[in-house]
Amino acid sequence: MDHFLYRDGRLHAEDVDLSQVAAEVGTPFYCYSTATLTRHFQLFDDALSWGPHLVCFAVKSASNVALLRVLARLGAGMDVVSGGEYLRATAAGVPGERIVFSGVGKTREEMRLALEGGVRQINVESEPELAALSEVAALMGAVAPIALRVNPDVDARTHEKIATGRKEDKFGVPLSRAREIYAEAARLPGVEVVGIDVHIGSQLTDLAPFEAAYLKVAELTRALRADGHDIRRLDLGGGLGIPYTRSNEPPPLPADYGALIERTVGDLGCEIEIEPGRLISGNAGILVSRVVYVKEGEGRRFLILDAGMNDLIRPAMYGAHHDIVPLAEPAPGAETREHDVVGPVCESGDTFARARALPPLAEGDLVAFRSAGAYGAVMSSEYNSRPLVPEVLVDGHHVAVIRPRPTFDEMIGRDTIPPWLA
Numbered sequence: 001m002d003h004f005l006y007r008d009g010r011l012h013a014e015d016v017d018l019s020q021v022a023a024e025v026g027t028p029f030y031c032y033s034t035a036t037l038t039r040h041f042q043l044f045d046d047a048l049s050w051g052p053h054l055v056c057f058a059v060k061s062a063s064n065v066a067l068l069r070v071l072a073r074l075g076a077g078m079d080v081v082s083g084g085e086y087l088r089a090t091a092a093g094v095p096g097e098r099i100v101f102s103g104v105g106k107t108r109e110e111m112r113l114a115l116e117g118g119v120r121q122i123n124v125e126s127e128p129e130l131a132a133l134s135e136v137a138a139l140m141g142a143v144a145p146i147a148l149r150v151n152p153d154v155d156a157r158t159h160e161k162i163a164t165g166r167k168e169d170k171f172g173v174p175l176s177r178a179r180e181i182y183a184e185a186a187r188l189p190g191v192e193v194v195g196i197d198v199h200i201g202s203q204l205t206d207l208a209p210f211e212a213a214y215l216k217v218a219e220l221t222r223a224l225r226a227d228g229h230d231i232r233r234l235d236l237g238g239g240l241g242i243p244y245t246r247s248n249e250p251p252p253l254p255a256d257y258g259a260l261i262e263r264t265v266g267d268l269g270c271e272i273e274i275e276p277g278r279l280i281s282g283n284a285g286i287l288v289s290r291v292v293y294v295k296e297g298e299g300r301r302f303l304i305l306d307a308g309m310n311d312l313i314r315p316a317m318y319g320a321h322h323d324i325v326p327l328a329e330p331a332p333g334a335e336t337r338e339h340d341v342v343g344p345v346c347e348s349g350d351t352f353a354r355a356r357a358l359p360p361l362a363e364g365d366l367v368a369f370r371s372a373g374a375y376g377a378v379m380s381s382e383y384n385s386r387p388l389v390p391e392v393l394v395d396g397h398h399v400a401v402i403r404p405r406p407t408f409d410e411m412i413g414r415d416t417i418p419p420w421l422a
């Protein structure tokens with residue numbers, strides 16, 4: 001469910017005509033819907049309403065401060081994985097007590113930054129990190145609230161690059177060593193154990209791996225409590241998938257996910273934290289692009305767009321599918337033809353779709369990549385010296401640029417020529 005629909009034959013973001021935005025902002029650009037962001041956050045919040053909880057938005061999926069502000073005003077917490085994301089969350093007005101700091105390679109500087117600014121919990125992923133955090137906190141006269149990220153050795157059955165809960169993945173500590181490391185944590189002066197953390201991967205389209213992981217977390221909770229630890233929070237991670245195409249079976253709903261959490265860990269009396277990213281931001285954003293050329297190849301027709309893999313890398317990186325729709329609504333029953341949809345970047349990997357059935361399109365026409373709100377703009381770059389793609393936010397009939405496109409001078413001006421080359 002999203003708020004990008006045709007109205008009077010033209011694709012709108014809520015009440016805003018996207019062709020008009022394209023005329024004002026230029027293409028390509030990302031556009032986000034406040035109503036979709038809000039709705040998806042609310043679905044999670046409602047799904048956990050059976051007990052104390054905090055929905056912490058995974059900032060890495062869509063990190064524009066304006067988007068974070070929308071969610072912060074709804075009471076969302078934030079899950080951050082770097083000092084930069086921590087500062088984005090605070091810039092959006094999120095108080096430290098609603099920020100969870102995750103990530104496998106936090107530096108001491110990042111730890112200091114979070115402890116100085118205030119943090120709800122730091123999710124620790126290894127013994128050396130635990131030792132470093134205790135040292136940093138103790139030097140500051142602080143005590144860091146921590147959860148240990150455990151690796152439950154569960155296969156999330158998702159794309160290789162985004163599975164994180166198998167024993168061969170770099171994340172967390174093995175479940176078999178958890179009690180020992182919690183005992184170590186209890187002896188350290190700079191940390192205080194508050195809970196357990198787990199995150200098994202992204203774009204999960206089946207609840208079974210979550211269930212397997214959460215049952216292991218429940219068992220560990222009981223064991224750690226018996227060892228004398230005050231386990232009062234469970235951070236169950238993110239990862240619920242979204243429908244990237246309408247033809248597939250839809251992934252489980254947040255309500256079913258919430259019920260699964262209640263069934264597996266609900267009797268432990270813990271405050272529940274979850275860290276959804278994609279399911280909140282994915283369908284809340286689209287990428288709008290213009291057709292530069294339609295090129296007839298040998299036996300194939302190429303649709304060459306002004307958006308490239310530097311603007312949306314998911315197809316090249318994960319083989320991901322994005323529905324592509326024209327901004328001008330095709331007539332009902334309009335004929336379609338197969339197109340290879342490609343960008344202008346000088347790599348064959350800069351291909352968004354092969355043999356995609358699309359209605360007739362011509363030079364200058366506008367198209368939108370749907371479900372591009374998560375892991376879209378955040379993974380964009382200036383490869384091929386294509387200025388960073390801008391972002392636009394819509395709320396009802398309001399529309400605002402929330403990150404402008406840099407000018408060529410701004411882009412090139414960041415480089416400096418050293419004196420010996422002057």
Ligand SMILES: *Cc1c(COP(=O)(O)O)cnc(C)c1O
Pocket residue numbers: 058060061079081102103199201202203237238239240275276277278279374
């Ligand atoms: C990426 C990530 C998330 C969010 O995953 P989604 O699939 O976007 O919901 C949550 N927690 C951690 C620790 C992550 O690395």
